Amino acid sequence: MPEEPFDGRPMPPPVDPWATIDRPVPTVYLGGPDTTVPAARPAKPPPPAEEYRFGPGVPVTPAPAPAWPAAAPxxxxxxxxxxxxLSxxxxxxxxxxxxxxxxxxxxxxxxxxxxxxxxKPAGTRCDVTVDVIATVHTNGRSGVLEYQxxxxxxxxxxxxxxxxxxxxRVVTLTLKWAFSGVGTxxxxxxxxxxxxxxLQAGTQVAYRCRRR
Structure with a gap:
């Protein structure tokens, strides 16, 4: 059988049957057949960050002015x-x-x-009344003393x-004591x-009567 002649040229790439056909925009169906929602569009890229430049020729940001000192009272x-x-x-x-x-x-x-x-003690007197004196010292305030x-x-x-x-401040209280008869x-x-x-205090009282 005779051999087929060999063609050394490269073969073209296969043709895409969909390349020449206009593809419809994809749609999403929600609800009834007449309601269509277009596909979500891609989000916008974020704005570029603020650019800072350094080097000669770039103006330097001025320093904030110092605050005025508060006025002293x-x-x-x-x-x-x-x-x-003094007041x-x-x-x-x-x-x-x-x-x-x-x-x-x-x-x-x-x-x-x-x-x-x-x-004034009785001494040698007979039938005499002797005064017994109690001297009370107070703080000078008014009031009532009770004593016996x-x-x-x-x-x-x-x-x-x-x-x-x-x-x-000084109160005098007197006891009159009568003595009579002969004796001591x-x-x-x-x-x-x-x-x-x-408070208590006391003293002795002597009586001497010698009649003949």
Whole structure:
């Protein structure tokens, strides 16, 4: 069988049958057959970033201007500060004085001490009345003292009261004790402060009568 002649020319590429046909724009069907939505278009590329240039010939961004310093508050004159200080000290002193005055006025009466003595002893006299004096020292406030006398030869006495005025720092309380008959005796007199605070004091009372 005779051989076919060999053709050394290259063969052309295969022809695309769709190259010569206008392809329709792709569509997406939603709902009914008459509703069409064109395919989404590609998003726009982002704007290019801001360009910064460096080098000679490029103007330099000016530095921000410095802020103006805040104006200092005006200082008060020295004499005004001195007057303000003196006024504050005077007000404080006035408050202290008023407080002490009110405290003294409202403070209740207090007994600081008490003592008992016989200023004029009976001596050798017969049938005599002796005064037994109790001296009470207070804080000078007004109020009422409650006290009671005790005699060694009798039952306790009744509770008595004494009104004390404002500023009266010394109060005198007197017990009159009568002695009679012939003989010698040494008795004891004692006072008991009941109010405003319990306090006691006492002394001896001597009686000597020698009749012939």
């Amino acid at each position: 005006p200082r008060r004159p020295v004499w005004r500060r001195v007057v303000s200080l 504050s000290l005077l007000t404080l002193a006035l408050v202290i004085v008023v407080g002490l005055y009110l405290w003294q006025r409202l403070r209740p009466i207090e007994v600081e001490s008490v003592s008992v003595a016989v200023p 006398w005790f005699r060694s030869d009798a039952a306790p006495g009744a509770v008595l009261t004494e009104q004390v005025g404002s500023g009266q 005796t040494i008795e004891t007199a004692k006072i008991n402060i009941v109010k405003p605070s319990p």
